[in-house]
Amino acid sequence: MGDYADRVFAVVRQVPRGKVATYGQIARLIGAPRSARYVGYALRGNPSPGQDAGDIPCHRVVFKDGRMASGFAFGGEEVQRSMLQEEGVAFDDEGRVLMDRFQWSGAPATGEGDTDGSVPLGPPPDFDWKAELGED
Secondary structure, X not given: OOHHHHHHHHHHOOOOOOXXXXXXXXXXXXXXXXXXXXXXXXXXXXXXXXXXXXXXXXXXXXXXXXXXXXXXXXXXXXXXHHHHHHOOOOEOOOOOEOHHHHEOOOXXXXXXXXXXXXXXXXXOOOOOHHHHOOOO
């Protein structure tokens, strides 16, 4: 699918069971801030969705407010919610993931990390979080 999608898939594979990441978070982690929409496009073409080892668990990617994509490509919003619930993710009364409890920190689940440096595990050192989040 291309380098961008490969980088997205590599990071999404690192999101641990029972945690979620946002589209924007994935974009930042691959070093392409402000490209959250393209993360969604890449995940729509996921060649191996699922929860098993080796799969790309795209169901673990949600909007920053905890909403799920209404067009979840592999069965719809209810399937995504069900998959997350099976992993222990909880939701508020409006059906949004409780992000303060279940958002992934971005750290590798095993502590091993990316050994070849091809997938950044954080934004560049000069990354301006306030500007990115519109808080300046």
